[in-house]
């Protein structure tokens with residue numbers, strides 16, 4: 001039994017995965033295909049619609065990616081977005097122009113056809129998000145123009161008879177005010193049931209994992225964070241005893257982290273190896289202060305530990321809880337720039353013996369949480385704030401030493417404890433203390449001190465790609481600062497970070 005599906009042909013847009021994400025939110029399953037996929041490859045009784053994504057090319061260049069014309073004869077509705085619209089317009093006899101001025105960012109469209117299928121239920125003026133240099137000047141025969149902007153005569157067009165609908169803007173980004181409604185209208189046009197949910201995702205992934213792994217053995221890096229915990233439960237469901245989880249104590253974890261994870265996983269019947277590699281990590285990091293170098297060293301040390309553990313259980317696969325935002329920020333997918341090397345993606349060595357299993361690679365954090373709940377992961381694990389693999393090493397700018405790690409662990413534990421006590425843990429997305437490489441003068445009990453400065457970072461974020469600083473109450477901040485200065489030897493000053501992302505990142509390195 002196959003689930004109803006929308007095929008998305010990816011012409012290289014930065015937002016292709018956001019399309020699949022929006023579809024999942026609406027209850028529809030979308031599968032991404034290479035632009036050259038044929039009608040035969042994407043067809044089938046489960047296919048309900050086709051979406052052509054945006055892309056960096058111009059349809060007027062020789063060799064620009066094209067679609068198999070037989071796709072339009074499959075009889076399912078087709079939605080062209082941006083490059084997708086331009087491609088359909090060109091192929092069906094419309095006229096494309098290179099615009100004198102690129103349209104980039106917010107734009108207002110005016111709807112021109114009250115009978116439009118795609119804009120059903122929307123007001124005549126809509127805020128959308130554009131990103132293009134070419135535009136459709138004249139729609140092909142059979143199409144009605146359904147929207148225009150000041151600069152673009154064909155911001156949307158539809159051929160109702162053939163159920164081909166096209167838009168120049170991006171409905172998948174949140175800046176398009178009613179983007180989800182527009183996608184929903186398309187899904188209705190496709191006649192989809194909209195019953196896709198976390199349960200189906202789990203079924204689908206269990207099948208994929210079995211297919212990929214066969215009779216092989218898998219080691220999984222289990223950090224106790226929500227991503228790897230959800231990945232562990234999924235793999236456990238799929239392959240049971242073929243899975244061995246490896247928890248690596250990096251020596252730069254939060255206070256009592258290993259004990260907490262041990263307790264959380266004790267009810268599950270999983271094989272877990274608890275590896276104390278603190279000395280390996282700290283000695284590899286000795287004297288290193290450059291942020292990217294620290295990340296690379298940590299990535300490499302992780303792999304060394306995993307290789308060693310994998311050899312012990314004769315595994316051929318390494319499973320990780322990598323999510324989509326890790327992938328974009330680390331590797332420049334779809335032209336995105338390298339921000340920082342997440343240890344599990346950009347930090348991996350070029351040659352690896354183990355093959356990767358990453359069942360959550362397409363998902364965003366909130367979707368992973370929903371999947372975790374569906375798999376029976378306890379609530380307090382599901383709602384844990386994320387903790388990066390490089391751990392406290394990226395919260396201690398400059399050189400990392402065992403002493404500095406211990407100071408930070410104590411300060412961080414106080415912050416988290418007080419957040420929970422004040423009921424602020426669940427309303428924030430990620431909170432932690434940072435040990436700055438700055439010493440300042442203080443006065444305690446009439447004695448001069450010259451000690452470290454600690455920053456408190458608290459952010460709210462939906463997907464960790466952007467974040468705002470959390471407006472924590474002054475009383476709470478005061479209590480945390482007081483306790484840290486009084487109880488943690490080595491810190492005599494506490495500051496609160498009020499930068500959003502961008503321009504800052506959440507972590508300090």
Ligand SMILES: Nc1ncnc2c1ncn2[C@@H]1O[C@H](COP(=O)(O)OP(=O)(O)OP(=O)(O)O)[C@@H](O)[C@H]1O
Nearest residue numbers: 221222223225226227228248320321386387388389
């Ligand atoms: N200490 C660790 N031991 C074993 N594996 C780890 C450790 N830290 C990170 N990993 C691996 O690296 C992956 C990425 O780490 P990341 O922090 O993004 O995810 P997570 O720890 O599972 O979840 P969260 O983002 O909620 O902390 C993890 O899913 C896990 O596979």
Ligand SMILES: O=c1[nH]c(=O)c2[nH+]cn([C@@H]3O[C@H](COP(=O)(O)O)[C@@H](O)[C@H]3O)c2[nH]1
Nearest residue numbers: 341342343386387388389390464505506507
């Ligand atoms: O597992 C991880 N390995 C890493 O190398 C890494 N770097 C950042 N992060 C987490 O990613 C989110 C975004 O962080 P930044 O705004 O600092 O890029 C935040 O939630 C960070 O904690 C990491 N997680």
Ligand SMILES: NC(=O)CC[C@H](N)C(=O)O
Nearest residue numbers: 054055082083132133134
């Ligand atoms: N975002 C897009 O799909 C852009 C399409 C095309 N490259 C243009 O500039 O018009």
Ligand SMILES: [Mg+2]
Nearest residue numbers: 223225387388
């Ligand atoms: Mg983590």
